[in-house]
Amino acid sequence: MWQQAKQALVDATARFLSRLASLLPGLVALVLALLVSVLLAWILARIVKRLLTSLRFDERLGQWGFASLAEWSPRNSPTILISRSLAGLVIVGGFLIGVAAFDFEWSYLFVESIFVYVPNVLAAFLVLLGGNIIARFLARSVLIGAVNLNLQYARFLSIGVKWLVIVLAVAMALEHLRIAPGTVQLAFGILFGGIVLSLALAVGLGSKEFVTKSLELDAKKVSTDPRATKLVEEDPLRHL
Amino acid sequence: METDTTQQQVQESIDSADLVVSILAEFDSDSIAKVYESLRGLPGSLRIAVMENDQRESPAPATSEAAEKRASAETAQKNAAVFHVSSPSTKPEGSTARVPRTSAAYQSVFAMAEKLQARGCCIVASKLETITPGWIWQLAQPLLEGEADLVLPRYARRKFEGLLNNGIIAPLMRALYGKRVNNPMGPDCAISQRLIQTMLESMASRNDNRRHPLASLTSTALCENLQVTEVHFGARIYPPADWTGMSSVLADILSPVFLDMERNAACWQRTRVSAAVRAIGEPRNVAEDTAVPDTRRMIESLQLGNRELQEIWGLVLPPSTLFDLRKLAVLPVEQFRMSDELWVRIVYDFALAHRLRTISRDHLLRSMTPLYLGWVASYAHDLKVSGAASPEQRLERLSLAYEASKSYLVSRWRWPDRFNP
Numbered sequence: 320m321w322q323q324a325k326q327a328l329v330d331a332t333a334r335f336l337s338r339l340a341s342l343l344p345g346l347v348a349l350v351l352a353l354l355v356s357v358l359l360a361w362i363l364a365r366i367v368k369r370l371l372t373s374l375r376f377d378e379r380l381g382q383w384g385f386a387s388l389a390e391w392s393p394r395n396s397p398t399i400l401i402s403r404s405l406a407g408l409v410i411v412g413g414f415l416i417g418v419a420a421f422d423f424e425w426s427y428l429f430v431e432s433i434f435v436y437v438p439n440v441l442a443a444f445l446v447l448l449g450g451n452i453i454a455r456f457l458a459r460s461v462l463i464g465a466v467n468l469n470l471q472y473a474r475f476l477s478i479g480v481k482w483l484v485i486v487l488a489v490a491m492a493l494e495h496l497r498i499a500p501g502t503v504q505l506a507f508g509i510l511f512g513g514i515v516l517s518l519a520l521a522v523g524l525g526s527k528e529f530v531t532k533s534l535e536l537d538a539k540k541v542s543t544d545p546r547a548t549k550l551v552e553e554d555p556l557r558h559l
Numbered sequence: 560m561e562t563d564t565t566q567q568q569v570q571e572s573i574d575s576a577d578l579v580v581s582i583l584a585e586f587d588s589d590s591i592a593k594v595y596e597s598l599r600g601l602p603g604s605l606r607i608a609v610m611e612n613d614q615r616e617s618p619a620p621a622t623s624e625a626a627e628k629r630a631s632a633e634t635a636q637k638n639a640a641v642f643h644v645s646s647p648s649t650k651p652e653g654s655t656a657r658v659p660r661t662s663a664a665y666q667s668v669f670a671m672a673e674k675l676q677a678r679g680c681c682i683v684a685s686k687l688e689t690i691t692p693g694w695i696w697q698l699a700q701p702l703l704e705g706e707a708d709l710v711l712p713r714y715a716r717r718k719f720e721g722l723l724n725n726g727i728i729a730p731l732m733r734a735l736y737g738k739r740v741n742n743p744m745g746p747d748c749a750i751s752q753r754l755i756q757t758m759l760e761s762m763a764s765r766n767d768n769r770r771h772p773l774a775s776l777t778s779t780a781l782c783e784n785l786q787v788t789e790v791h792f793g794a795r796i797y798p799p800a801d802w803t804g805m806s807s808v809l810a811d812i813l814s815p816v817f818l819d820m821e822r823n824a825a826c827w828q829r830t831r832v833s834a835a836v837r838a839i840g841e842p843r844n845v846a847e848d849t850a851v852p853d854t855r856r857m858i859e860s861l862q863l864g865n866r867e868l869q870e871i872w873g874l875v876l877p878p879s880t881l882f883d884l885r886k887l888a889v890l891p892v893e894q895f896r897m898s899d900e901l902w903v904r905i906v907y908d909f910a911l912a913h914r915l916r917t918i919s920r921d922h923l924l925r926s927m928t929p930l931y932l933g934w935v936a937s938y939a940h941d942l943k944v945s946g947a948a949s950p951e952q953r954l955e956r957l958s959l960a961y962e963a964s965k966s967y968l969v970s971r972w973r974w975p976d977r978f979n980p
Contacts, residue, residue: 459871459922466867467806467928469860473867557720557797 342421349417356413360406368402376401443492450488454481472521479518486510576608576642578699579680581668583661583746586686594683594695598641601696605703608644608675610668644671661746662815665772666762669755677752678703684746686796687714688845694792698749701788701839708785709776710749713741714795715843718942718950719852721797722935723812725954727906734961734968735820736781737830741789743777744812754780771815778819782826791840802856809931810924817913817924828969833962851943854936858895861936862888864929871926875912880904887933897937899960905930906961907968915975 371377376398393399419430458481465473490507494500582594591611598607665682672680679702681695701707714721724742732743750758757779762770780787801808820827864872865888872881883901890896909927913920941953 456919459918462867463806463871463922463925466864467860467925468803469856469863471863473863557722557800 345417345421348420349414352413352417352420353410356410356416359413360409363409364402364406367405368398371398371401439495439497443495446492446495447488450484450491454484454488457481457484475521476518479514479521483511483514483518486514574675576606576675576677578605578703579608579610579644579668579672579675579677580695580699581610581664581671581680581682583664583682583684584686595641597693597695605640607641608671608677609641610644610671644675661773662771669750669759669772672750672752672755673759679749679751680755681749682745682747687792688794688796691793697790697792697840698747701790702749702751706786707749707788707837708751708754709780709787711740711742711745711777711787711789712747712792712795713789713838713842714792715845716950717794717845717848719848719939720794722938723809723931725950726902726931726934726938726957727813728816730903730954730958730961731816731820731906731910732777733833733958734965735823735827735830736778737833738777738781738787739833739835739958740777740787744773744816745776746773747792748776750776751785754783754785757783757785770818774815774819775822778823778826782823787836789836789838791838791842793843794845805932806925806928809928810921813909813924813927814913814920817910820910821914824972828972831965833958852935852939854895854939855892857932857936858892860929861933864926864933868926868929871918871922874917875923875926876905876908880908884930893940895933895936895940897934899957900964902930902934902937902957903960903964904967907964907971910968911971911975914972 377396380397393403415430415433418426420426458477461480462473462477465476470476486507490503490511493503580594580598582591586594595609598609601607661684668680668682671677679699681699681702683695687694698710698712701710716725721742724744728744729741733739754776758772758775761775761779762772777787779785861884865884869881872884876884880901883898887895887897887901905927909923912918912923917923938953942950
């Protein structure tokens with residue numbers, strides 16, 4: 320009886336040790352992959368940081384209308400944000416290579432599912448980036464146009480347009496990432512509709528006087544009333 | 560149909576002309592008939608090809624009387640040295656903007672003058688208040704007598720007319736190229752064969768479709784050391800101010816000027832002082848307007864711009880200029896004055912930002928509108944004050960400010976990052 324128990328314990332220990340021994344190369348490979356990837360990430364981050372600094376990337380980004388990116392960046396520097404993001408990607412890549420070194424079925428499935436999801440992440444990132452660029456461009460166009468029309472709520476109008484496009488882009492990105500699609504659609508509908516309604520109310524109420532004046536002026540232009548023609552003629556300024 | 564066939568036959572038989580006259584202004588049929596008559600009455604045995612505005616969007620309907628006059632004029636053409644020619648189609652596809660249309664029209668005139676090996680061309684693009692029979696000849700004469708390569712008009716001006724030209728284009732060109740030209744962008748002008756060839760070659764070699772011939776004419780002539788002459792005319796009829804489309808006007812006009820400035824940087828950086836150009840004729844007097852412009856809305860526009868466009872102006876203007884603008888925006892209407900130095904630096908900084916593409920060029924130029932309106936308001940205030948300087952003296956002072964600040968432009972142009980006061 321004692322002999323049998325002893326034998327079972329020895330067998331179990333042997334099996335555990337042999338399993339552990341079979342796991343060790345994978346663990347070593349994971350540690351090595353992580354070490355190499357950290358080293359590569361550090362080198363890459365240094366190169367990218369130097370390159371972007373020499374190109375005055377932070378300054379140019381502000382000129383291109385992405386000044387707010389600095390607020391989200393460590394030490395207010397988008398250069399550091401980008402170099403660290405690239406380094407992070409390299410380390411994640413190294414980790415996945417290390418995981419794949421384990422000769423188990425679950426590790427293959429894990430790595431495969433990650434790689435299948437990568438295109439969705441990239442597409443979502445591109446949609447967000449594109450949406451951000453378009454939002455900022457349109458916001459600036461609306462702001463300048465509204466200021467030139469002497470609209471006092473120019474800033475509000477510009478922010479409204481910017482958030483409309485950003486909300487649309489975020490909803491599209493989440494759709495790509497397949498994160499709670501039903502909830503996203505519903506939330507998007509409510510948010511988008513809310514923004515449009517608030518803009519329509521604000522602009523409609525705010526520009527009531529402006530629209531009335533424009534319509535009156537148009538009516539005067541159309542009519543043959545000589546006083547209306549005189550109104551236009553009385554302005555002595557000629558620019559062209 | 561019959562008239563079309565006749566015209567085609569006439570055009571086919573024309574292979575050369577001394578002068579190409581292009582009428583781009585929207586004249587009625589009576590005025591066009593008068594132009595034909597006055598051209599036929601010119602001295603010498605000149606062969607003159609006349610191009611009418613084929614790109615006019617909605618030609619004025621001819622009355623029966625006008626149509627008769629026109630027909631008689633066309634019949635008379637067969638025995639006279641004045642011919643009608645159709646302009647080659649250079650209209651850009653789908654383009655509806657005013658400036659590309661004008662640009663295409665000028666290019667088609669150049670092409671026709673080149674084709675007919677004319678000694679020059681004469682472009683009539685605006686209406687004058689009083690049209691004298693010989694005014695086209697006044698433009699063309701210095702050209703045909705070999706005394707000039709570019710003849711530009713010097714219109715009799717009222718104090719609030721041609722503000723964009725007086726406030727930006729003319730003094731900027733004067734400071735850049737060192738010649739005191741009053742209307743560097745015409746639009747009426749006469750151009751010699753030599754200048755036409757230079758323009759065509761330059762446009763072809765650079766394959767630059769964005770180049771506006773009207774914006775490049777004066778600068779090209781001055782950089783090539785060609786002869787520029789001015790002719791005194793009466794007052795021009797200006798279109799009324801379009802307040803809602805002001806930013807588009809500013810962007811359409813200034814973009815080709817700034818582009819041209821970029822192309823000719825090597826030329827204008829050498830020039831330091833300005834000199835007058837030869838002027839023909841006597842200055843004409845015109846009755847001044849009694850109406851007073853409403854400057855309140857223009858000042859409000861500057862104040863709104865100062866409040867809302869700081870993030871854009873901050874990318875273009877140095878901190879000292881932004882500080883001055885902030886001070887200006889809080890002044891009461893009656894004390895509102897923008898100094899010439901401030902305005903000149905603003906124009907130079909926008910030209911530089913246009914070159915550096917600091918932001919989208921269209922956004923850049925449109926965001927300049929409140930600043931321009933601020934200058935107009937300040938200019939109007941200066942002239943409204945009793946005992947104030949005459950418009951000529953006021954504009955001369957502005958032009959001198961442009962010249963005085965040229966070193967600022969040159970420094971910023973050469974070292975945009977290092978030199979930022």
